Amino acid sequence: MTRRTLKLGLVTMGAGGPGQHNRWLDPDIPADASVNIRWYIEQVRKAEAAKFDFVFIVDSQFITKDSPPHYLNRLEPLTLLSALATATSHIGLVGTLTTSFNSPFNLARRLASLDLISGGRAGWNVVTSGDPGAAGNFGLDEHYDYETRYGRAFEYIDVVQGLWRSYEDDAFPRDRETGVFLDPAKLHALNHKGKYFSVTGPLNLQRSPQGQPVIFQAGDSDHGRNLGAQTADAIFTHSASIEDGRAFKQDITRRAVAAGRGADDVLILPGVSIYVGDTDEDARRIETEYRRADHSFEQALGELGRSFGWHDFRQYDLDAPFPAETLEHARRSFFTQAQRIVELARKDDLTLRQTVEVLSASRGSPFVGSAETVANEIIRWFEGGALDGLNVMLGHPDQFDRFLNEVVPILQARGVYRSEYEDTTLRGNLGLPKPANIRAEAPASPTARREEPALAVS
Amino acid sequence: MTRRTLKLGLVTMGAGGPGQHNRWLDPDIPADASVNIRWYIEQVRKAEAAKFDFVFIVDSQFITKDSPPHYLNRLEPLTLLSALATATSHIGLVGTLTTSFNSPFNLARRLASLDLISGGRAGWNVVTSGDPGAAGNFGLDEHYDYETRYGRAFEYIDVVQGLWRSYEDDAFPRDRETGVFLDPAKLHALNHKGKYFSVTGPLNLQRSPQGQPVIFQAGDSDHGRNLGAQTADAIFTHSASIEDGRAFKQDITRRAVAAGRGADDVLILPGVSIYVGDTDEDARRIETEYRRADHSFEQALGELGRSFGWHDFRQYDLDAPFPAETLEHARRSFFTQAQRIVELARKDDLTLRQTVEVLSASRGSPFVGSAETVANEIIRWFEGGALDGLNVMLGHPDQFDRFLNEVVPILQARGVYRSEYEDTTLRGNLGLPKPANIRAEAPASPTARREEPALAVS
Numbered sequence: 001m002t003r004r005t006l007k008l009g010l011v012t013m014g015a016g017g018p019g020q021h022n023r024w025l026d027p028d029i030p031a032d033a034s035v036n037i038r039w040y041i042e043q044v045r046k047a048e049a050a051k052f053d054f055v056f057i058v059d060s061q062f063i064t065k066d067s068p069p070h071y072l073n074r075l076e077p078l079t080l081l082s083a084l085a086t087a088t089s090h091i092g093l094v095g096t097l098t099t100s101f102n103s104p105f106n107l108a109r110r111l112a113s114l115d116l117i118s119g120g121r122a123g124w125n126v127v128t129s130g131d132p133g134a135a136g137n138f139g140l141d142e143h144y145d146y147e148t149r150y151g152r153a154f155e156y157i158d159v160v161q162g163l164w165r166s167y168e169d170d171a172f173p174r175d176r177e178t179g180v181f182l183d184p185a186k187l188h189a190l191n192h193k194g195k196y197f198s199v200t201g202p203l204n205l206q207r208s209p210q211g212q213p214v215i216f217q218a219g220d221s222d223h224g225r226n227l228g229a230q231t232a233d234a235i236f237t238h239s240a241s242i243e244d245g246r247a248f249k250q251d252i253t254r255r256a257v258a259a260g261r262g263a264d265d266v267l268i269l270p271g272v273s274i275y276v277g278d279t280d281e282d283a284r285r286i287e288t289e290y291r292r293a294d295h296s297f298e299q300a301l302g303e304l305g306r307s308f309g310w311h312d313f314r315q316y317d318l319d320a321p322f323p324a325e326t327l328e329h330a331r332r333s334f335f336t337q338a339q340r341i342v343e344l345a346r347k348d349d350l351t352l353r354q355t356v357e358v359l360s361a362s363r364g365s366p367f368v369g370s371a372e373t374v375a376n377e378i379i380r381w382f383e384g385g386a387l388d389g390l391n392v393m394l395g396h397p398d399q400f401d402r403f404l405n406e407v408v409p410i411l412q413a414r415g416v417y418r419s420e421y422e423d424t425t426l427r428g429n430l431g432l433p434k435p436a437n438i439r440a441e442a443p444a445s446p447t448a449r450r451e452e453p454a455l456a457v458s
Numbered sequence: 459m460t461r462r463t464l465k466l467g468l469v470t471m472g473a474g475g476p477g478q479h480n481r482w483l484d485p486d487i488p489a490d491a492s493v494n495i496r497w498y499i500e501q502v503r504k505a506e507a508a509k510f511d512f513v514f515i516v517d518s519q520f521i522t523k524d525s526p527p528h529y530l531n532r533l534e535p536l537t538l539l540s541a542l543a544t545a546t547s548h549i550g551l552v553g554t555l556t557t558s559f560n561s562p563f564n565l566a567r568r569l570a571s572l573d574l575i576s577g578g579r580a581g582w583n584v585v586t587s588g589d590p591g592a593a594g595n596f597g598l599d600e601h602y603d604y605e606t607r608y609g610r611a612f613e614y615i616d617v618v619q620g621l622w623r624s625y626e627d628d629a630f631p632r633d634r635e636t637g638v639f640l641d642p643a644k645l646h647a648l649n650h651k652g653k654y655f656s657v658t659g660p661l662n663l664q665r666s667p668q669g670q671p672v673i674f675q676a677g678d679s680d681h682g683r684n685l686g687a688q689t690a691d692a693i694f695t696h697s698a699s700i701e702d703g704r705a706f707k708q709d710i711t712r713r714a715v716a717a718g719r720g721a722d723d724v725l726i727l728p729g730v731s732i733y734v735g736d737t738d739e740d741a742r743r744i745e746t747e748y749r750r751a752d753h754s755f756e757q758a759l760g761e762l763g764r765s766f767g768w769h770d771f772r773q774y775d776l777d778a779p780f781p782a783e784t785l786e787h788a789r790r791s792f793f794t795q796a797q798r799i800v801e802l803a804r805k806d807d808l809t810l811r812q813t814v815e816v817l818s819a820s821r822g823s824p825f826v827g828s829a830e831t832v833a834n835e836i837i838r839w840f841e842g843g844a845l846d847g848l849n850v851m852l853g854h855p856d857q858f859d860r861f862l863n864e865v866v867p868i869l870q871a872r873g874v875y876r877s878e879y880e881d882t883t884l885r886g887n888l889g890l891p892k893p894a895n896i897r898a899e900a901p902a903s904p905t906a907r908r909e910e911p912a913l914a915v916s
Contacts, residue, residue, distance in 0.1 A: 032630070037543075065642035072639070079575060105595040105596060114537050137657055172530075172531065179480075187530075200591075204525075
């Protein structure tokens with residue numbers, strides 16, 4: 001296989017995102033950007049003009065009056081991406097959808113529908129939801145525990161991919177001469193009965209031009225990494241340094257190979273903020289200014305709660321040692337992240353105030369400088385085996401424009417990044433193979449084995 | 459309130475629909491129309507150019523190899539309508555979504571999202587699903603019984619509308635001077651705990667320009683009629699004659715008034731096929747030809763099974779009396795419809811073959827003739843109190859064009875139908891009031907009462 005080029009995704013949550021509570025104050029951004037379809041279309045068309053691989057939509061399902069602005073009011077990923085599908089032509093459409101609070105049949109069907117509507121550009125970012133409050137919106141007294149969340153996720157992906165194999169590629173002759181619409185031998189029920197799910201199938205949708213939506217994954221715990229290594233086509237992560245990135249990529253590759261996959265089967269795509277200035281110093285000044293404007297200490301204190309099930313840290317003495325007992329609140333939330341924060345505070349004997357400050361400072365981007373500096377750094381990470389591409393976190397429009405107009409042309413001139421789309425599908429542009437047709441598949445996975453003896457439904 | 463004008467909706471399932479198994483054979487229609495977004499956009503833009511109120515998407519969740527073509531492979535309504543939202547500007551977007559197999563929080567959120575994306579054009583056709591096979595796709599051993607299906611539906615609508623009232627109209631000042639994004643006193647949790655659902659809320663989406671999506675309903679059983687009369691803004695029905703239509707409208711009005719609603723609160727919109735010819739005789743010839751081409755006796759026999767949970771009637775002697783014992787299979791399906799078929803056969807001692815033939819013949823449209831004849835008949839029904847508008851079932855493209863180009867101008871010239879949209883929202887065009895802001899509401903409904911004491915979530 002020829003060397004892949006660098007992949008680029010755009011992560012947008014309207015105006016703002018983690019650490020960007022005040023982004024809506026910027027007069028260059030509509031204050032209602034998170035529910036403004038025109039704004040989304042404008043940003044995504046810019047990314048498409050620059051030949052980005054995909055736009056990536058994050059999600060959440062629970063709010064309180066204390067939630068950050070970008071949580072309070074946001075378009076649902078599936079409806080948003082479907083609306084973007086008819087306003088774009090080549091860019092991939094990746095939505096965050098939780099395995100904890102959607103039925104697998106509906107999710108499989110809606111993603112397959114988006115995939116057909118977009119001509120093979122759909123992607124699914126698989127999450128298990130780290131917000132315990134969301135459970136109450138779905139009839140649960142409390143959120144699933146960690147083992148259950150991931151047990152469900154593994155089985156869930158298996159079910160969804162099984163449903164996506166309901167029809168073989170050539171199931172619909174639609175031959176007007178012979179009057180044959182469907183070849184019934186090419187329709188397969190799933191008849192899945194597992195620990196968590198029971199789904200008969202088949203799905204009432206043909207395969208898309210890319211075979212199946214592309215699977216993204218973002219969890220960073222041990223189970224999360226296994227889920228990504230075993231099932232995902234691409235992983236959305238965070239890397240503070242080239243060494244971090246390389247270690248993460250090696251860890252995922254090791255887990256993927258151990259699961260019988262190829263070393264190149266999983267793309268590693270860290271999410272990054274990028275700051276471009278006239279000079280390196282100018283860029284650092286811009287970063288400092290934007291980050292200072294983006295959120296206050298109070299807001300950072302609030303956002304600290306996210307990994308701890310949105311536990312309210314305002315109740316503690318800011319100048320007392322970090323309250324490590326709060327880790328208990330993270331049990332059904334982002335426990336791995338919370339654990340790292342508690343460790344960090346313990347190691348250096350930090351107060352709560354210091355912990356918030358250190359975490360804010362650690363958000364500093366490794367990609368800050370003149371266009372030349374940023375391009376060089378991206379290429380160094382890419383060629384150094386620390387990433388396969390970047391998920392560019394949409395910042396200030398002016399900065400996004402500078403990245404597109406100044407950095408991207410350098411990446412293209414160096415032959416690292418495309419100047420034209422190679423394909424019309426997301427899978428094709430990412431350089432991923434189209435999943436084999438059901439009949440051509442070796443019975444390698446449990447799902448494939450389960451499907452082999454299944455007869456066409458009667 | 460001034461007299462409303464006639465409302466028009468377009469019902470489309472790609473190529474084909476009930477009784478239209480062979481529509482895909484027509485060379486003027488793409489054979490893959492049911493999954494062809496370009497075809498949908500083309501039809502819906504035609505309807506929008508003719509100032510139709512809405513496009514209406516039907517749905518189903520279960521197939522076998524014997525399912526009619528339009529069931530086998532179809533885009534999911536929410537994703538399809540979201541894709542149509544950005545390809546249109548004024549037409550309403552009404553999707554069929556079942557209360558039996560969606561969680562109310564996800565459904566409320568996705569419809570609210572579509573409503574915002576489209577600028578206030580979303581509608582929800584509430585169904586409880588009459589296909590027992592669908593249950594197996596959602597982890598159930600069998601479908602809910604009739605009482606449970608409707609018990610859930612009543613509570614479900616209450617929950618969804620409650621979630622749609624999470625924010626007051628002016629909850630988001632987004633004031634850059636004062637830095638106030640949200641007025642937290644205008645965010646309300648739902649805290650619903652009912653017989654079937656437990657949903658805390660609030661929903662993470664602001665109200666749309668039309669306040670809430672418009673509620674459509676289509677069930678025709680006793681509980682179905684009550685559900686429509688008590689909760690719906692519009693009812694999709696079938697009427698064979700002006701007398702039928704008038705009786706249905708009076709029945710719904712009576713039930714609505716008994717539930718404390720106004721006599722004009724529920725629009726009655728029968729679904730109709732329309733055949734336009736150069737003369738009345740020419741139109742009757744066209745109808746006969748199309749109906750003959752649309753399905754064979756074998757296909758009509760298969761479709762008879764729909765009301766009986768897709769029971770296979772091919773196993774019975776065609777020339778023996780209609781097998782009335784099959785009614786048992788309709789218990790968790792469209793029981794009222796099945797009951798009517800059994801009654802029909804019993805009354806006239808029909809064989810199975812005769813029953814299929816009589817049912818096929820009864821599909822004859824009351825709106826067949828020259829453009830003048832069809833327009834006159836529509837006006838007669840409208841002014842005679844038998845309908846508030848029509849759901850035009852998309853037939854052959856040539857016939858749709860004739861309706862748009864020949865019949866609609868007559869309706870406009872007679873002042874019965876609009877020449878320009880009155881509003882940008884579906885609710886506005888249908889002449890329905892915008893649901894009151896939460897604070898302005900009298901605590902009339904159980905939901906409103908439940909919400910009054912609810913505090914802003916903490």
